[in-house]
Amino acid sequence: MSNLTEYFRRKAEELPKPKFQMGDRVFGRWNDVPFIGTVGQDVNKRVSVHTDLPIRFEGVNRNVIIVPQKDLIKVIVE
Numbered sequence: 001m002s003n004l005t006e007y008f009r010r011k012a013e014e015l016p017k018p019k020f021q022m023g024d025r026v027f028g029r030w031n032d033v034p035f036i037g038t039v040g041q042d043v044n045k046r047v048s049v050h051t052d053l054p055i056r057f058e059g060v061n062r063n064v065i066i067v068p069q070k071d072l073i074k075v076i077v078e
Contacts, residue, residue: 018042025075030065031057036075037065045069 020026024039026049033055040048047067054061 016045019069020047020072020074025077026072027075028067028072030055030067030071033057035065040064042069047072 020039020042022039022041025036026039026047027034027036028049029035035049035051035053035055037049037051040050045068047069049065049067049072051063051065054063055065056062
């Protein structure tokens with residue numbers, strides 16, 4: 001068996017690459033509710049987004065949502 005450094009290097013190459021960086025501004029729809037917010041983490045093609053305004057869904061207010069990468073659009077801030 002190879003050493004641990006090589007093992008973890010190979011494992012890291014197998015993981016999907018992140019599309020967004022922490023702090024990126026994004027726009028999207030979550031359960032047909034439009035939102036705009038800031039990326040928290042981008043792991044395994046799922047992105048946590050801290051929304052600017054809370055989203056009320058099924059009687060619960062949500063400030064952080066998990067959204068697939070493909071459903072997000074990066075917002076250009078000048």
